Amino acid sequence: MxxxxxxxxxxxxxxxxxxxxxxxxxxxxxxxxxxxxxxxxxxxxxxxxxxxxxxxxxxxxxxxxxxxxxxxxxxxxxxxxxxxxxxxxxxxxxxxxxxxxxxxxxxxxxxxxxxxxxxxxxxxxxxxxxxxxxxxxxxxxxxxxxxxxxxxxxxxxxxxxxxxxxxxxxxxxDYREHDYVTAAISHLPHLIASSLVNLVKDSDNDRESMKTVAAGGFKDITRIASSSPEMWEQICSTNRENIITVLDNYINSLISVKIALAEHDSHKIYELFDTSRDYRNSISDVSRGPLKKVYSIYCDMVDEAGGIAALATILATNGISIKNIGIVHNREFEEAVLQVEFYEEEARKKAVGLLRKYRYTIYER
Structure with missing residues (x-):
């Protein structure tokens, strides 16, 4: 064929x-x-x-x-x-x-x-x-x-x-099952990401302190808010009933969290993070779902002239293409100063081995 x-x-x-x-x-x-x-x-x-x-x-x-x-x-x-x-x-x-x-x-x-x-x-x-x-x-x-x-x-x-x-x-x-599944694992996350970005925008001060320090976890979970607004408006309008159902469930879960915080219910808060961590860790990173996997590494290096250029040259001369590279200014959730993104997992793995050979300290997530 x-x-x-x-x-x-x-x-x-x-x-x-x-x-x-x-x-x-x-x-x-x-x-x-x-x-x-x-x-x-x-x-x-x-x-x-x-x-x-x-x-x-x-x-x-x-x-x-x-x-x-x-x-x-x-x-x-x-x-x-x-x-x-x-x-x-x-x-x-x-x-x-x-x-x-x-x-x-x-x-x-x-x-x-x-x-x-x-x-x-x-x-x-x-x-x-x-x-x-x-x-x-x-x-x-x-x-x-x-x-x-x-x-x-x-x-x-x-x-x-x-x-x-x-x-x-x-x-x-079945097409009906598909729409309910994607409402939960794709459509709702896009709504959450976009609404969270707007919450920070509306809550920020004149000096944009929130925007300045926004990095790490915030940028990870709101990355998909950069998607096409035209496309997502149509997706939401054609799957609105399923989205409303899972959105109601999500709102109820947030209310439950709010009550636990108000009542100082530390057990409930711990359980939230414990069960979500276990379930998240059970999800394979091998296959990509609707939220595209980011192939990145973090590199601990001294902030000096030519440092980034030297690292980029090592990768380029070994045929490894870089998708994105940048300084991590907020290191609350990261252990290194430089984040490097690649187009695919094979390139990421090759870069890890190569840079460690050159005695760079590399962290993987």
Whole structure:
């Protein structure tokens, strides 16, 4: 299965990453894409990410073995009616949206169940757009599949094999279960991160003391607040019932904490940190979920001219790319003065061994 045809509608971070992975693992694949931005189309063609850019949904999609809906969540639904006449019998129609109930309900209403398998690659970045897409973005990430009741087992198996080939981890869920799960482990954390950032912004003084010392734990748990507001507004609106349910549970848990603090219930407070620590430590860091893992190390070094340049040179001359590097000004939760981020775990591990060889003191988290 090398010479097959794939169609994309929308080509941002996730769509671009899937297209790049398909081109890498299936060199003979022919990729057609339709997108609103002509700049994106030119970029995708010039970089060899796609073979053909279409200005409208037309006959080329009737030849596709797979069609990926990669536009914003609500926009994907709008394309279904236009696509329906072009779907050949064995075509797999899928999407990459973070919510599934809304699109499944539209698929059912349009009678397109025999072609549709919902998809949610649980990987991403705070950065958006095709220019930030990466062939390996989905590697070792869960890729949730939500088949309809009428799609054939053969189609499901074929899609599972495709997902495995691009090095992601297929996981089959009912679409309703998917939306409840992601409400708790993805959508609620984004709401919490954004509301916490705004709380600090509104509580800060004129000298911005809170902003000045914000680092460590605060930056870690609010990193996802840098995500696209347009995308997350749509995600929340299409999964609002599930989010409200888990948000109610979270608010009740915060009220319980507030009561424990007011009553000086030290046992209750200890239990909160103890049970959460044990459960958090049981979650594997090997696979990426919707909150993308940060591959970083901390380096204890003397603050002197050329220190950072020397470390960066050692890494660069050994073929290790740095994603980000910076001084840790607030060391409440860190033991070192320099934080270095990498694009992948392999690079992080290589850097640890190399820098320790040069007698740097390295801390891993």
């Amino acid at each position: 090398n010479d097959f045809k794939v169609g994309f509608i929308g080509l941002g971070l996730i769509g671009g990453s899937i297209a790049k992975a398909l081109k890498y693992f299936y060199p003979g694949v022919h990729i057609t894409a339709h997108m609103r931005s002509q700049e994106t189309a030119r970029y995708a063609l010039s970089e060899g990410i796609i073979d053909e850019a279409c200005t409208e949904i037309a006959g080329a999609y009737g030849e596709c073995d797979y069609i990926f809906l990669c536009a914003p969540v609500e926009a994907n639904v709008a394309y279904l009616q236009t696509l329906k006449p072009f779907l050949k019998e064995d075509c797999i129609l899928t999407d990459v949206g973070s919510t599934k109930t809304d699109i499944h309900e539209h698929i059912n209403a349009l009678g397109m169940q025999k072609n549709f398998i919902g998809g949610h690659p649980m990987a991403g970045s705070e950065k958006t757009g095709i220019v930030n897409s990466k062939r390996h973005l989905l590697e070792n990430a869960y890729y949730v599949l939500t088949p309809t009741e009428e799609v054939s087992p053969d189609k499901v198996k074929r899609y599972e094999n495709l997902v495995q080939t691009i090095k992601a981890l297929p996981l089959i869920l």
